[in-house]
Amino acid sequence: MNYIILDMEWDSAYCPRISRFINQIIQIGAVKLNESFEIVDTFEKTVRSSFSKKVSGRFTALTGITTKDMLSGIPLENAVTLYNEWAGTDTVTMTWSNSDLFSIIENEKNLMRGVKFHIEKYLDLQSYIQNEMRVLGFEITSQIALGKAAEMLGITTDNLELHTAKDDSLVCAALLKNHYCESRFNELIKDTQNPEFYKRLLFKPTYLSDIRSREIDRRKLRFKCDVCGSDTKRLGKWNYRNHWFSANFSCKSCDRKFSGRVSFKKLYDNVVVKKRICEIKVAQKSNEVNDEVQSVPEKV
Numbered sequence: 251m252n253y254i255i256l257d258m259e260w261d262s263a264y265c266p267r268i269s270r271f272i273n274q275i276i277q278i279g280a281v282k283l284n285e286s287f288e289i290v291d292t293f294e295k296t297v298r299s300s301f302s303k304k305v306s307g308r309f310t311a312l313t314g315i316t317t318k319d320m321l322s323g324i325p326l327e328n329a330v331t332l333y334n335e336w337a338g339t340d341t342v343t344m345t346w347s348n349s350d351l352f353s354i355i356e357n358e359k360n361l362m363r364g365v366k367f368h369i370e371k372y373l374d375l376q377s378y379i380q381n382e383m384r385v386l387g388f389e390i391t392s393q394i395a396l397g398k399a400a401e402m403l404g405i406t407t408d409n410l411e412l413h414t415a416k417d418d419s420l421v422c423a424a425l426l427k428n429h430y431c432e433s434r435f436n437e438l439i440k441d442t443q444n445p446e447f448y449k450r451l452l453f454k455p456t457y458l459s460d461i462r463s464r465e466i467d468r469r470k471l472r473f474k475c476d477v478c479g480s481d482t483k484r485l486g487k488w489n490y491r492n493h494w495f496s497a498n499f500s501c502k503s504c505d506r507k508f509s510g511r512v513s514f515k516k517l518y519d520n521v522v523v524k525k526r527i528c529e530i531k532v533a534q535k536s537n538e539v540n541d542e543v544q545s546v547p548e549k550v
């Protein structure tokens with residue numbers, strides 16, 4: 251079993267053939283690690299765009315890859331074919347965040363004439379490292395850039411150029427070697443041959459907006475009084491605004507009145523429910539309700 255850390259640099263460009271912008275892959279870089287996470291080989295190919303004559307200034311500033319570099323690259327299908335030969339079989343492929351997979355899918359569909367990246371098993375290294383950082387006591391609330399994670403974990407990147415595909419992969423390798431936990435790592439390895447994998451990846455979460463939806467658990471539409479804990483009665487119709495349903499409620503024992511709010515976010519295999527109890531605002535102008543003020547999250 252080998253481990254491959256794959257990193258791509260892509261540039262957004264307008265593709266006339268599909269009449270829209272696409273994040274075209276301009277560089278593929280990767281490192282191959284053995285089972286002790288030692289680097290056994292590296293890969294780097296720059297791709298010549300099949301439709302644009304230059305790369306964006308922003309892209310060059312970020313990656314150091316110039317238009318001249320891009321124009322002297324090889325076609326994307328050739329680069330991917332060489333990559334697949336280099337990668338071999340029996341591998342776990344990792345990328346720093348699964349956003350690379352979206353880019354891969356988009357490039358495969360629109361630019362690669364039937365050639366596909368050979369990825370068998372997959373692990374989102376960003377998600378793995380962020381989890382390890384949480385275990386170490388770091389407070390992680392949003393996705394962390396690779397350079398930032400390296401800095402926080404004390405990995406030196408002085409002699410590397412971040413945002414070139416190969417060097418990014420080397421930083422990933424160093425992070426992994428220093429923060430490897432077999433059980434938590436294995437738990438995150440996904441089999442891309444399972445059709446569920448891409449279905450789940452491409453699933454877009456949505457908020458339910460129809461109160462009669464079968465996916466809404468009716469029990470979640472009830473509220474307990476936040477003062478005395480008794481059952482409450484809904485006083486009027488449900489309103490829907492900014493992903494939240496709201497209605498006014500009255501406590502059956504203490505007569506407390508409040509606005510009960512609930513949202514339903516549909517994920518791939520469950521619905522996440524959030525509930526809040528807010529004070530009823532007396533509208534200054536008609537129909538205007540001041541959201542979120544004085545709201546206290548209610549446990550569900």
Ligand SMILES: [Zn+2]
Nearest residue numbers: 475478501504
């Ligand atoms: Zn009450």
